[in-house]
Structures are given as C-alpha cells and as structure tokens.
Amino acid sequence: MKLSLSIAIALLCATAVARAAPPPELAPVEGRVIWVDFWASWCVPCRRSFPWLNSMHRKYGPDGLQIIAVNLDKDRALADGFLAEVPAEFALRFDPKGALAKQYGVQAMPSSFLIDAAGNVLATHAGFRTADAADYEQTIKDALSKSRPQR
Amino acid sequence: MQLKRRNAALREIGTPLAAATCALLGQSAPGVVEAQELKPWDIDSSMLIYSESDGRVQDLSLNVWGRKELLEDKFLGLTLGVDSLTGASPSGATPANVVQTFTSPSGNSQYAVAPGAPALDTSFHDTRVDVSASWEMPVARLGLLSVGANLSDEFDYTSAGVNARYARDFNNRNTTLSFGLALANDTVSPVGGSPIPFAPMLGVGDARNKDGDQSKNVTDLLIGLSQVLNRHTIFQINYSLSQADGYLTDPYKFLSVVDPVTGNPAAGPPGSGRYAYLFEKRPDTRDKQSIYALLKRDFDGDVLELSYRYMTDDWNIDSQTIEARYRFNFGANRYLQPHVRFYQQTAASFYNTVLFAGAPLPTYATADQRLGEFDGITLGLKYGQETASGNEWSARIEYYTQSGNASPGSAVGALANLDLYPDLNALIAQFSYKFGRR
Amino acid sequence: MKLVMKGVVGLLVPIAIALAGCARVEPWDRDVLARPDMQIVADPIESAADQHIYFSKEASSGGQGFGGGGCGCN
Numbered sequence: 254m255k256l257s258l259s260i261a262i263a264l265l266c267a268t269a270v271a272r273a274a275p276p277p278e279l280a281p282v283e284g285r286v287i288w289v290d291f292w293a294s295w296c297v298p299c300r301r302s303f304p305w306l307n308s309m310h311r312k313y314g315p316d317g318l319q320i321i322a323v324n325l326d327k328d329r330a331l332a333d334g335f336l337a338e339v340p341a342e343f344a345l346r347f348d349p350k351g352a353l354a355k356q357y358g359v360q361a362m363p364s365s366f367l368i369d370a371a372g373n374v375l376a377t378h379a380g381f382r383t384a385d386a387a388d389y390e391q392t393i394k395d396a397l398s399k400s401r402p403q404r
Numbered sequence: 405m406q407l408k409r410r411n412a413a414l415r416e417i418g419t420p421l422a423a424a425t426c427a428l429l430g431q432s433a434p435g436v437v438e439a440q441e442l443k444p445w446d447i448d449s450s451m452l453i454y455s456e457s458d459g460r461v462q463d464l465s466l467n468v469w470g471r472k473e474l475l476e477d478k479f480l481g482l483t484l485g486v487d488s489l490t491g492a493s494p495s496g497a498t499p500a501n502v503v504q505t506f507t508s509p510s511g512n513s514q515y516a517v518a519p520g521a522p523a524l525d526t527s528f529h530d531t532r533v534d535v536s537a538s539w540e541m542p543v544a545r546l547g548l549l550s551v552g553a554n555l556s557d558e559f560d561y562t563s564a565g566v567n568a569r570y571a572r573d574f575n576n577r578n579t580t581l582s583f584g585l586a587l588a589n590d591t592v593s594p595v596g597g598s599p600i601p602f603a604p605m606l607g608v609g610d611a612r613n614k615d616g617d618q619s620k621n622v623t624d625l626l627i628g629l630s631q632v633l634n635r636h637t638i639f640q641i642n643y644s645l646s647q648a649d650g651y652l653t654d655p656y657k658f659l660s661v662v663d664p665v666t667g668n669p670a671a672g673p674p675g676s677g678r679y680a681y682l683f684e685k686r687p688d689t690r691d692k693q694s695i696y697a698l699l700k701r702d703f704d705g706d707v708l709e710l711s712y713r714y715m716t717d718d719w720n721i722d723s724q725t726i727e728a729r730y731r732f733n734f735g736a737n738r739y740l741q742p743h744v745r746f747y748q749q750t751a752a753s754f755y756n757t758v759l760f761a762g763a764p765l766p767t768y769a770t771a772d773q774r775l776g777e778f779d780g781i782t783l784g785l786k787y788g789q790e791t792a793s794g795n796e797w798s799a800r801i802e803y804y805t806q807s808g809n810a811s812p813g814s815a816v817g818a819l820a821n822l823d824l825y826p827d828l829n830a831l832i833a834q835f836s837y838k839f840g841r842r
Numbered sequence: 843m844k845l846v847m848k849g850v851v852g853l854l855v856p857i858a859i860a861l862a863g864c865a866r867v868e869p870w871d872r873d874v875l876a877r878p879d880m881q882i883v884a885d886p887i888e889s890a891a892d893q894h895i896y897f898s899k900e901a902s903s904g905g906q907g908f909g910g911g912g913c914g915c916n
Contacts, residue, residue: 291870293870293873295872295873295876295877295913296876296913296915297443297913297915298915298916299915325870326873327873351868351870351871354868354869354870355868359868359869359870360576360869361576361577361869361914361915361916362869362870362872362913362914362915362916363915364869379545379916380545380915380916381916382476382477382916383476384476448886448887449887450887450888450891452891454895465891465894467887467890467891469886469887477916545916548909569908569909571908571909571910573910573914575866576866576867576868576869576914577869577914578865578866578867578914579910580909580910580911582907582908582909582910584907584908624904626904626907628907628908628909628910629910630882630907630909630910630911631910632865632867632872632875632910632911632914633865634865634867635867635871635872635873635874635875636874638875638880638882638910638911640882640907640910640911642905642906642907644904644905646903646904692902692903694902694904694905695905696905696906696907698882698906698907700880700882700911702874702877702880707879707880707884709884713902713905715901715902715905717901719901721901721902723900723901723902725902725905731879733879739879747896747900747902749900749901749902752901774899774900774901775901780899780900786888798885798888800888804895804899806899828899830899832895834888834891836885836887836888
C-alpha cells in the first residue's frame with residue numbers, strides 16, 4: 254500500500270503541472286505534507302471545498318503543506334469552466350481516465366488524502382462538509398507538526 | 405367537478421426571501437459556512453392551461469416552487485399554487501331524446517340539457533389554492549430525510565396532509581432504498597350539502613335529499629429502490645400502497661334511471677318535476693397498490709426515459725400506464741423533448757352507465773367516467789432553453805384524449821343511438837421559468 | 843399487511859441483490875448521472891402538474907418515487 258502510494262505520488266509529481274490562475278511559484282522541493290484532493294466540475298461539494306483549500310494553501314503552504322487537486326472530468330473544457338468560476342491557487346493535475354483515482358481507492362466525490370513525504374496516508378476524507386472544515390484543518394496541523402524535523 | 409388533492413413534494417425558489425425565512429424559522433445566519441457558499445434560492449415558476457373540448461373543464465394554474473439551502477446540506481422547500489377552474493363537467497346522467505332538467509348542486513336553481521346533448525353541469529367555477537413546505541436534511545453520511553406538510557383549499561374542499569421520506573444509499577451510492585409515508589385528511593363541504601347516497605334528485609329548494617359535510621383520510625406508503633446500472637443508466641422500481649377511508653363519493657354526480665326497454669328516462673319523485681336521477685354511492689374504503697418502474701438512459705448527451713406503472717385496487721380497477729420521453733439536447737443549452745403516454749384502465753365493479761327502473765339497486769353505483777373502462781393517449785412536445793444569465797425557460801404542449809366504453813347492456817332502446825361515453829379531448833400547455841440554475 | 847410485506851420481500855429484495863451485482867459505477871464516473879436532465883425527476887414542476895391532471899381525470903395516481911441516482915457526492 255505504502256509502495257504503491259509512493260509510486261502514485263511520484264506519478265503525480267511527474268505529470269505535467271497545469272494551473273488556471275497565476276499562482277505563487279511552487280517551491281521546487283517537495284512539501285513535507287501533501288494533501289491530494291480528487292474533484293470534478295459536476296461535484297457541488299467540490300465547489301464548496303475550493304475556497305477552503307485556497308485558504309489552507311495560503312495559511313500552511315509556507316509551513317510545507319502542498320495541495321494537489323486532481324481533476325477527474327472526462328472533458329477538460331468542463332474543468333476549465335469550473336476553474337474560471339472558482340479559481341485554484343494550488344497545483345492541479347488532470348486524470349480524465351481515473352487511473353489515479355482508482356489507485357488511491359477514491360470512494361466518494363470529493364475525496365482527499367493527507368500524505369507525508371514517506372508516502373504514508375495520514376488521513377482520508379470522503380466528501381467535503383464545511384461544518385467539518387475545522388477537523389480537516391486540525392489533521393493538517395497535526396501532520397505538519399509531526400513532520401517538523403526534531404531540533 | 406372532481407375534487408382534487410395535490411401530492412406534496414420538495415420544491416424550490418429564490419430572492420431576499422432567504423433572510424426573512426431564516427428569521428421565521430429562528431435560524432441565525434450560518435456561522436461556520438459563509439452565506440455565499442450555500443446554494444442560492446432555486447425558483448421554478450409555471451403557468452399551465454388545461455382545456456377540454458366541447459365546453460368542458462378549463463383550468464388555469466399558476467405555481468411557484470422554491471428551494472433554499474438554509475444550513476449546509478439542509479434545504480427548505482416552499483410551494484404555492486393557484487388554480488382557476490371553469491367549464492362544464494359530466495354529471496353522470498346519460499343523454500336522452502327529451503329535454504332533461506336538473507337541479508343545480510346548490511339546490512337553488514336548475515339547468516336544462518337539450519335532447520341528445522351530453523348531460524354537463526355548467527355551474528362550476530372554483531378557485532383553489534395550495535401551499536406546501538418541506539425540510540430536507542442528511543442523516544449520517546448515507547441517509548436523507550425529508551418531512552413536509554401541505555394544505556389545499558377550494559370553495560367546497562379542504563385537504564391537509566403531512567409526509568415524511570427517507571432514502572439510504574448503499575454500494576458506494578449506486579443503490580438507494582427509499583421509504584415514504586403520507587397522511588392526509590380531507591374535508592368535503594359540497595355546495596348545497598352532500599347528497600344522501602342513492603337519494604333521488606328533487607326540485608329546486610327541496611333539500612330533503614341532502615346531508616352535511618363529510619371527510620376522508622388517506623394513507624400512502626411508498627417503498628422504492630434505485631439502482632445505477634452503468635455510467636449512463638439509472639433504474640428505479642417502487643411499490644406503493646394507498647388506503648382511503650371515509651367519504652369517497654363525488655357529491656355532484658348522479659346516475660340516470662331509465663326504462664329497461666325503451667331507454668327513456670324514468671319518472672322521478674312525484675311533484676319534483678324531474679326524471680329519476682339517483683345520487684351515486686361508492687364504498688367508504690379503497691385500497692390501491694401499484695408497481696412503478698423507471699429507466700433513464702443517456703445516449704451521447706440525449707436522454708431516454710421509459711416508465712411503466714401497474715395499479716390495482718379493491719374497487720376492481722386495474723390500470724397500466726406506459727410513458728416515454730426522449731430529450732434531444734442541442735449544444736449545452738437547448739432541448740426538444742417529445743413525449744408519449746398510453747393509459748388503460750378497467751371499470752370499477754360498481755361502475756354503471758345507467759340504472760334500470762324496476763331492477764334492484766346495486767350495493768354501490770357510479771356513472772363517473774373516471775371510474776369506467778377507457779384508454780387514454782397523450783402526445784406532447786417540449787422545448788427548453790437556457791438564457792444568457794443561466795436561467796432556463798421551457799414550453800410544452802400536449803394533447804390528451806380518452807375514449808372508453810359504457811357498461812355492457814346499457815345501450816337499450818333510445819340509448820343505442822346516443823353517445824353514452826363521450827370522448828375526452830384536452831389540450832395542455834405549460835410555460836415554465838426556472839431561476840437560479842447556476 | 844402480511845401480503846404487502848411478502849410482496850416487498852419477495853419482489854424488491856431479490857431485485858436489489860441482483861441489481862447490486864449489476865454494476866458498480868465508480869464515484870468519479872458519475873458525471874453523466876450528475877446532469878440535471880438525468881435525475882429521477884428532471885422537472886419537478888412539470889411532473890407535479892401531470893400527476894395532478896391525471897389524478898383528476900383517471901382512477902390511478904402516484905407510483906413515482908424519489909431519491910437515488912445523481913452525482914452521488916459526499
């Protein structure tokens with residue numbers, strides 16, 4: 254599981270990066286903690302999650318949180334339309350055939366996986382509810398503090 | 405005029421009604437969720453015209469449905485409808501070769517029907533208002549609960565009901581099991597009072613054959629299963645049970661009593677100035693069961709919808725309904741959808757086109773064509789378009805025709821040359837405008 | 843009531859079991875089913891108008907359900 258996830262992350266990082274809006278330049282080194290988010294244009298909770306993801310990116314990006322949102326639309330134009338209305342400040346990947354989603358074992362739309370640099374899955378969230386946003390944020394904070402190098 | 409009861413369902417609307425409604429329900433503006441993240445009001449509005457030929461029923465119906473996410477994943481639904489009904493309605497009497505005079509339902513006047521003409525009661529116009537409210541919320545991750553209430557009121561009929569529905573997803577939300585329960589209480593206050601069953605029609609001002617208000621209770625149960633068959637197809641099958649208890653008779657309908665050989669109207673009560681017409685009598689309970697199956701399939705952007713319903717009840721009525729729609733989607737924002745519906749029902753066991761003088765009265769009897777044996781066909785076409793602002797309007801026109809058969813053995817004597825079961829031909833036109841689809 | 847329950851168990855449960863094995867559409871493959879025109883009731887106000895008309899003119903009513911299909915989100 255860990256190995257395949259590492260491969261998956263490698264694949265993620267290896268595939269072309271595409272962004273909809275002019276973003277802050279991503280640090281060339283890998284983030285200490287990665288939030289992988291699977292979304293699609295037709296998914297209403299995804300629309301609700303993007304502003305929150307943007308705020309997490311602003312708040313914890315400097316601390317080492319890297320958000321990668323994987324789009325699962327089969328038609329790229331639909332994803333672009335969504336991004337024009339709900340811009341993303343974080344990195345995007347496109348997986349129209351759903352290969353990555355299958356590899357991660359996505360059970361709901363949207364789904365997110367919090368992964369440390371070693372490839373361990375620290376947390377999984379099926380769906381997005383704004384009422385649970387504080388809990389999601391807490392898992393990020395816990396993951397970041399755990400991966401902070403010991404001084 | 406058939407007295408109606410509209411089923412309540414979830415529906416949606418939009419504007420600064422939101423704040424007012426929030427205050428009304430005692431909900432403070434959501435704290436965790438920013439107001440603009442919640443879906444805005446969805447409003448569906450429509451104007452419908454239903455028009456039967458031959459001077460029969462005309463209905464103009466205006467409706468507004470609204471739905472608003474008040475708290476995350478929790479929706480308020482509100483609906484409002486107003487119907488204006490006019491036109492004539494079959495009274496249940498058969499045509500005759502002589503002038504027939506009937507006392508109006510109020511008992512205060514009378515109307516005449518020419519020889520050979522259908523016996524239509526023209527004294528109706530009514531305005532009906534109905535409102536409903538519903539609240540929908542998730543239950544745990546995979547469940548959905550909705551509760552609602554509805555109220556409708558017209559001059560002679562009031563209906564109040566509550567309903568609850570629960571749906572639960574399985575198999576990664578590929579399968580959904582649903583349960584619905586609806587309870588309604590209806591009060592019938594017929595103009596002029598409710599007729600005593602099988603009482604004869606009397607002259608103007610004579611109310612000896614009339615009684616007071618009546619009521620009935622209806623309980624509906626639904627169990628359903630939806631299943632995603634593949635990326636393009638969804639299937640649903642439902643079982644429904646309906647039990648009605650109380651006054652199920654139509655207070656404005658009666659049957660003609662005719663001579664068994666000549667088919668001419670028999671004489672009514674002495675001094676009434678009427679032929680013999682007896683007010684109808686129906687059982688005071690009715691149990692209905694139905695199975696309904698629906699298939700929806702996407703064909704490269706177009707949608708086919710096919711459904712079948714079989715209904716059977718303890719009045720001995722069996723019916724089958726087959727319906728098909730095919731939506732041609734042009735581009736992302738317009739569509740054309742033809743529609744066809746076939747309907748067939750058998751007559752109620754106590755449906756009698758006429759009663760014969762001298763024969764013993766049956767236990768129950770009605771000449772209401774809606775409980776007779778008939779086929780119905782609907783052909784329709786709908787066009788819809790999305791506007792530049794993301795709203796949608798649509799217009800449809802449908803033609804509905806019913807043709808049926810009088811009860812066997814009723815075409816005696818003069819009746820053999822008269823139309824004992826006139827066809828119904830109706831035109832339906834509806835225009836709707838949906839706000840807030842984005 | 844017993845007959846009703848027998849009917850439900852006898853009819854719906856085997857269908858449910860059979861259908862469950864039919865297909866398992868992945869959550870990210872719900873794009874088509876998420877479309878408004880693919881919902882079980884695509885146009886509620888039209889559906890209610892029709893139900894009202896046919897309830898008034900025929901002896902049958904109802905049967906239509908709710909729930910299921912759609913995007914399957916969350």
